[in-house]
Amino acid sequence: MRNALVVADDLTGATDTGHGFAARGRGVRVRRSVDADTADAGSGGDPAPGADPVSETDADVLVVDTDSRDADPGTAAAAVARAVETRPAPLVYKKVDSTLRGNVVAEVDAALAAAGAALAVVAPAFPATGRTTEGGRHLVDGTPLSEAGYGVAESDLRGLFAGSEYPVARLDGDTVDAGPSAVAARLADLAAADRPTLAVCDARSDGDLDAIATGAASLEASALHVGSGGLAAHVSVPGDPSDPPPDVSTDPRRSGVLGVVGSVNERTLAQLEAVDDGAVVAVDPAAAVRDPASAGRAAAESLGALLDWHGRAVVTAATEPDDVAAAERAAGEIAGEGTAADSLAADRATGEIAGEGTAADSLAADRVAAALAAAARATVEASPPAGLVLTGGDTAGTVLDALDAGEIALTGEAVAAGVPVGAVADGPAAGTRVATKAGGFGTERVILNCLDALGR
Numbered sequence: 001m002r003n004a005l006v007v008a009d010d011l012t013g014a015t016d017t018g019h020g021f022a023a024r025g026r027g028v029r030v031r032r033s034v035d036a037d038t039a040d041a042g043s044g045g046d047p048a049p050g051a052d053p054v055s056e057t058d059a060d061v062l063v064v065d066t067d068s069r070d071a072d073p074g075t076a077a078a079a080v081a082r083a084v085e086t087r088p089a090p091l092v093y094k095k096v097d098s099t100l101r102g103n104v105v106a107e108v109d110a111a112l113a114a115a116g117a118a119l120a121v122v123a124p125a126f127p128a129t130g131r132t133t134e135g136g137r138h139l140v141d142g143t144p145l146s147e148a149g150y151g152v153a154e155s156d157l158r159g160l161f162a163g164s165e166y167p168v169a170r171l172d173g174d175t176v177d178a179g180p181s182a183v184a185a186r187l188a189d190l191a192a193a194d195r196p197t198l199a200v201c202d203a204r205s206d207g208d209l210d211a212i213a214t215g216a217a218s219l220e221a222s223a224l225h226v227g228s229g230g231l232a233a234h235v236s237v238p239g240d241p242s243d244p245p246p247d248v249s250t251d252p253r254r255s256g257v258l259g260v261v262g263s264v265n266e267r268t269l270a271q272l273e274a275v276d277d278g279a280v281v282a283v284d285p286a287a288a289v290r291d292p293a294s295a296g297r298a299a300a301e302s303l304g305a306l307l308d309w310h311g312r313a314v315v316t317a318a319t320e321p322d323d324v325a326a327a328e329r330a331a332g333e334i335a336g337e338g339t340a341a342d343s344l345a346a347d348r349a350t351g352e353i354a355g356e357g358t359a360a361d362s363l364a365a366d367r368v369a370a371a372l373a374a375a376a377r378a379t380v381e382a383s384p385p386a387g388l389v390l391t392g393g394d395t396a397g398t399v400l401d402a403l404d405a406g407e408i409a410l411t412g413e414a415v416a417a418g419v420p421v422g423a424v425a426d427g428p429a430a431g432t433r434v435a436t437k438a439g440g441f442g443t444e445r446v447i448l449n450c451l452d453a454l455g456r
Contacts, residue, residue, distance in 0.1 A: 007064050275451070292370035387433040404426065
C-alpha cells in the first residue's frame with residue numbers, strides 16, 4: 001500500500017528527500033519517470049533481467065522524479081499535477097530545491113490544486129547543508145539566497161511566491177520557537193480561510209523543522225508539505241511500512257566503485273581535487289560535445305582497467321573552469337554549422353540554436369552528460385562495479401537512463417547529509433549500490449567518502 005507520495009523535480013533531490021523517510025524505516029522507491037507506472041523496465045510489461053518485480057503501487061513511500069527543473073513552467077506544472085492525480089496517497093510531499101531553483105511557484109501551485117489540500121506548509125530549509133530561513137529570508141551558509149550564486153533573484157519567501165495564484169502567509173520564527181502547539185494553532189487559522197494558503201515558514205534548525213512537521217500533523221485539515229530533504233526527515237507517514245529496505249549484499253560478480261561527476265559547481269571541482277589523480281579519467285570536454293558516444297566508449301577502456309586494478313574510478317569532463325569554457329566553445333562551433341538546428345532538436349527538442357548562447361550552453365551540458373553516460377554504460381557492461389557514485393542531478397538521471405534503470409530502492413543509509421545510498425532496481429546494473437549527490441554542497445572529501453563507503 002502506498003502511504004506517501006513525494007514529487008521532486010530532479011533526481012538527486014528525489015533521493016535525498018526520500019532518504020528522510022527511508023532513514024526512519026519506511027520503504028522508499030524513487031521512480032525515474034512521471035509516466036511509468038511499474039518497476040518493469042521491459043516492453044510489454046516484461047521485467048528486465050534482474051529487475052525487482054515490486055510494482056510502484058506497492059511502495060510504502062513512492063518518490064516520483066518529474067525531471068522538470070529546466071522545463072517551462074506550464075510543462076512542469078502539468079507533470080506535477082499528473083503525478084499527484086494518478087498516484088493518490090494519504091500524504092503528499094512536494095519536494096523543492098533547497099536553493100529554490102526551478103519552477104518552484106508553478107509546481108507548488110499545481111501540487112496544491114491536484115492534492116485538494118486546505119493549505120501548503122512551505123519549509124525549504126535544510127540546516128544540515130547550510131540552508132536556513134530566518135526573518136522570512138532564505139539563506140545559504142548565512143548569505144541571502146539572491147547573493148549566493150544560485151541564480152535566484154529573490155531571498156524573501158513571500159516575495160518569491162508573490163506570483164502564486166494562492167495567498168501567502170508567513171509562519172515566523174517566534175511562532176516556530178514556541179513549539180508544535182503554536183505552529184498548529186497558526187496553521188489551523190490559515191486552513192480555515194476560504195481558499196488554500198501557502199504558509200511559508202522560518203526554520204533555523206532541525207528542531208524548528210520538527211516543530212513545523214509536528215504541528216502540521218495535528219491538523220484536522222489536509223496539508224500539502226513543501227520542502228527539501230530537511231523537512232522530509234521530520235514528516236510522519238501514516239500507516240505501517242509495507243515495503244522493506246532492499247537487500248544490497250555484495251554480488252561476488254561485481255567489484256569496485258565507479259564515480260560519474262557531471263556537476264561543474266565550484267564545490268564539486270574542489271571535491272574532485274581530493275580524489276587521487278590516478279583514479280580520475282578526464283574526458284576531453286570538446287571531444288565529448290562533438291561525439292559523445294565515441295568519447296564515452298574511449299573513456300570506458302580506462303575506467304574498466306582502473307576498476308580491475310585499483311577498485312575505483314571516476315569519470316568527469318571538468319576538473320577546472322576552463323573545461324567548461326572548452327565545452328561551450330565546441331557547442332558554439334556546432335551552432336554555426338548547417339546541422340545546428342537538427343543537432344539541438346535531437347538533444348533538446350527545442351529547435352534553433354544559432355546565435356543563442358544559453359541554448360548552446362544547454363547543448364554542451366547535454367552532450368557532456370551523454371558522453372559520461374555512455375562511459376558508464378560501457379563500463380558496467382564490461383566491468384560491472386559493485387557501486388556507483390553519481391554527482392549532479394542531470395548527469396545522474398542521464399546515467400540511469402543509459403543503464404535502463406527506472407527505479408532506485410533506498411536503503412536508509414547515507415554517506416553524509418544529502419548523500420543517500422540506494423540500490424538500482426532494474427536494468428543491467430540491477431542490484432548495484434548507488435549514492436547520489438547534488439553538485440552544490442558537501443565537504444571537500446564527500447566524493448572520496450562516497451567511494452570509500454560504497455567500496456566497503
